[in-house]
Amino acid sequence: MPARTGRPPKISRADIVTAAHRVIEEDGVASLTMRRLAREVGSTAMALYHHVRDKEELLLLLLDDYATGHARPAEEELPGEPRERVVAVATAMREALAGCPWIVDVLRADDLLSVGGLWYPEKIIDAALAAGLAMEDAVSAYRIIWHYTAGEIGARAAAAGRRAEGGSTYRERVFAELDAGAFPRLAEVGPRWAELTARDTYDRGLRALVAGLLP
Amino acid sequence: MPARTGRPPKISRADIVTAAHRVIEEDGVASLTMRRLAREVGSTAMALYHHVRDKEELLLLLLDDYATGHARPAEEELPGEPRERVVAVATAMREALAGCPWIVDVLRADDLLSVGGLWYPEKIIDAALAAGLAMEDAVSAYRIIWHYTAGEIGARAAAAGRRAEGGSTYRERVFAELDAGAFPRLAEVGPRWAELTARDTYDRGLRALVAGLLP
DNA sequence: ACCTGAACACCGTTCAAGT
DNA sequence: ACCTGAACACCGTTCAAGT
Numbered sequence: 001m002p003a004r005t006g007r008p009p010k011i012s013r014a015d016i017v018t019a020a021h022r023v024i025e026e027d028g029v030a031s032l033t034m035r036r037l038a039r040e041v042g043s044t045a046m047a048l049y050h051h052v053r054d055k056e057e058l059l060l061l062l063l064d065d066y067a068t069g070h071a072r073p074a075e076e077e078l079p080g081e082p083r084e085r086v087v088a089v090a091t092a093m094r095e096a097l098a099g100c101p102w103i104v105d106v107l108r109a110d111d112l113l114s115v116g117g118l119w120y121p122e123k124i125i126d127a128a129l130a131a132g133l134a135m136e137d138a139v140s141a142y143r144i145i146w147h148y149t150a151g152e153i154g155a156r157a158a159a160a161g162r163r164a165e166g167g168s169t170y171r172e173r174v175f176a177e178l179d180a181g182a183f184p185r186l187a188e189v190g191p192r193w194a195e196l197t198a199r200d201t202y203d204r205g206l207r208a209l210v211a212g213l214l215p
Numbered sequence: 216m217p218a219r220t221g222r223p224p225k226i227s228r229a230d231i232v233t234a235a236h237r238v239i240e241e242d243g244v245a246s247l248t249m250r251r252l253a254r255e256v257g258s259t260a261m262a263l264y265h266h267v268r269d270k271e272e273l274l275l276l277l278l279d280d281y282a283t284g285h286a287r288p289a290e291e292e293l294p295g296e297p298r299e300r301v302v303a304v305a306t307a308m309r310e311a312l313a314g315c316p317w318i319v320d321v322l323r324a325d326d327l328l329s330v331g332g333l334w335y336p337e338k339i340i341d342a343a344l345a346a347g348l349a350m351e352d353a354v355s356a357y358r359i360i361w362h363y364t365a366g367e368i369g370a371r372a373a374a375a376g377r378r379a380e381g382g383s384t385y386r387e388r389v390f391a392e393l394d395a396g397a398f399p400r401l402a403e404v405g406p407r408w409a410e411l412t413a414r415d416t417y418d419r420g421l422r423a424l425v426a427g428l429l430p
Numbered sequence: 431a432c433c434t435g436a437a438c439a440c441c442g443t444t445c446a447a448g449t
Numbered sequence: 450a451c452c453t454g455a456a457c458a459c460c461g462t463t464c465a466a467g468t
Contacts, residue, residue, distance in 0.1 A: 006450030007449065034442065045442085047452050055442065060385065104369075118389070118398055125400045139404055139411045143370075144363075144420035151366025154319075155358075170275065174333070183333055185340045189354055196354045205359035205424065212423025221431030222468065249461065260461085262433050270461065 011041050013051050017065050020058065028161075029102035060114065063103055067116030070096045078123070082131035083214050086124055086145070090206055093120040094149050101157030104150050121146070131214040141213040148209060152202050159197075226256050228266050232280050235273065243376075244317035275329065278318055282331030285311045293338070297346035298429050301339055301360070305421055308335040309364050316372030319365050336361070346429040356428040363424060367417050374412075 019040040023032050034055060038045040052058045073092050079085050096117075097103055121142050128138035171193070180187035189196065234255040238247050249270060253260040267273045288307050294300050311332075312318055336357050343353035386408070395402035404411065 007452075009451065011452095033440085035440090044453060046444090046454080049443075050451060114389075118393070118401060122398045122401050125404070129400065135404060135407075136411060138400075139408075140414065140416040140419060143412060144416055144423070147366035147370055147420065148359075148363040149366065150369060151362035151364065154365060154369060155362055174329075178333070183337045185344065185353075186333060186337050189340070189350060192350075193354075196351060197358060199355065201355040201359055204355060204428070205362065208359070208427025209420065209423050212426045213419070222433075224432065226433095248459085250459090259434060261435080261463085264462075265432060 011043050011047065011051065013061065015041050016048060016051055016058070017061055020062050021065075024062075024100070024102065029105070064114040064116045066100055066103065067096070067114045069116075070099070072096070072119055082127045083210050085127040085130075086141075086210050086214065087203075087206060089120055089123045089127065090145050090149060090210075091203070093117075093124075094153065094202060094206075096120075097149065097153045098156065101153050101160070104153045104157065128214060133214065137213075144213065145206070145209055148205060149202075152205070226258050226262065226266065228276065230256050231263060231266055231273070232276055235277050236280070239277075239315070239317065244320070279329040279331045281315055281318065282311070282329045284331075285314070287311070287334055297342045298425050300342040300345075301356075301425050301429065302418075302421060304335060304338045304342065305360050305364060305425075306418070308332075308339075309368065309417055309421075311335075312364065312368045313371065316368050316375070319368045319372065343429060348429065352428075359428065360421070360424055363420060364417075367420070 016037065020032060020037055023036060023040055034045040034048055037058075038048055041048075048058075052061065073088060078088055124142045124145060125135075125138045128141045129135065133141060175186075175190040175193065178187050178190060231252065235247060235252055238251060238255055249260040249263055252273075253263055256263075263273075267276065288303060293303055339357045339360060340350075340353045343356045344350065348356060390401075390405040390408065393402050393405060
């Protein structure tokens with residue numbers, strides 16, 4: 001083991017990640033700046049660059065930490081029937097993401113979760129294969145479910161954001177200006193739109209997908 | 216008509232919106248800053264604030280302009296059969312959005328497109344009602360389809376973004392570090408992942424949803 | 431009424447210097 | 450090896466002043 005030399009570190013990657021989680025939990029991802037984070041760990045913004053390459057790497061670190069730490073369903077408790085297993089895993093995935101919706105913005109890329117979140121695609125693809133799908137179709141089934149889940153989380157996050165920063169004036173204006181002749185259905189539901197869109201429809205969509213995608 | 220008084224305007228809202236479209240088309244949404252936009256219209260950043268309240272209003276304006284201007288399917292050409300009509304409208308919606316994926320980031324909120332884009336939800340809800348759904352279920356069917364569509368567009372946009380700014384190193388690292396014992400299915404598809412995720416699976420998912428949601 | 435310049439309070443990141 | 454301060458090149462937005 002080589003002798004450790006030089007100045008002993010004041011902060012660690014783990015400190016940074018912990019502080020970043022706290023900032024996000026308290027004030028949202030938008031508040032997570034290098035300067036704010038530095039203040040939180042009792043250091044300077046520039047010191048952070050000794051532990052992470054840039055902000056993107058920090059976010060990836062954060063993501064992975066979250067995925068690894070989040071409780072997932074016990075393998076034995078998953079239903080044996082393939083379709084039900086996909087529903088169970090996807091529901092768990094959505095639940096994990098719902099706790100930190102900013103994740104979807106960070107890693108919407110490439111249809112993949114972080115390294116720590118690979119359990120979900122693994123299990124969904126595995127169940128799809130068990131249901132009799134060829135590998136190609138199993139992967140595409142997973143991607144379709146992922147797109148649906150990411151879209152739902154994104155919409156929820158955006159709606160929550162709007163709600164937090166004052167009334168959703170835009171939607172109200174849309175319905176106020178609505179031409180009832182051109183858009184009779186929307187005019188009809190207009191008054192109930194807020195109530196209806198507050199409902200959780202994830203499961204309904206998920207089951208429709210699973211029924212349509214798995215043989 | 217009251218006499219128009221004061222200095223005649225040098226730039227109009229229309230000029231601003233046109234220039235903004237050009238900037239986005241050329242260099243992406245990230246490049247759309249008030250200063251850049253001002254340069255583009257031959258003015259100063261501050262002059263813009265005389266025509267739009269803030270950047271958010273500008274984006275909404277942009278969104279609406281796009282939705283209004285985009286060609287949508289002729290009413291007569293839509294299939295008569297309700298399920299097929301939903302598929303046709305949703306496909307057109309996705310196609311319209313694919314042309315400007317940044318839209319999804321801007322208005323992912325509230326499950327609604329802009330004022331100019333209301334045609335899509337109107338037609339989808341209408342077809343869902345024609346298929347025999349109650350209003351509540353028709354709205355939730357629309358929302359589910361919207362979430363799926365927004366998620367797909369978002370993933371495509373993110374993937375395109377990564378591709379533009381150099382190789383998708385992250386995904387490669389994920390597969391390189393993959394523990395084949397813990398994730399046998401992913402290890403198996405790993406080499407084909409890029410190829411498989413390049414495929415367009417929107418239609419498959421959409422038809423699964425429609426089949427599962429409409430009676 | 432419309433436009434301008436200077437300024438404010440921020441960003442992420444780099445670089446040379448300290449311990 | 451690790452941390453710091455000053456600086457760079459940006460943001461969106463406000464405000465007082467010009468025409």
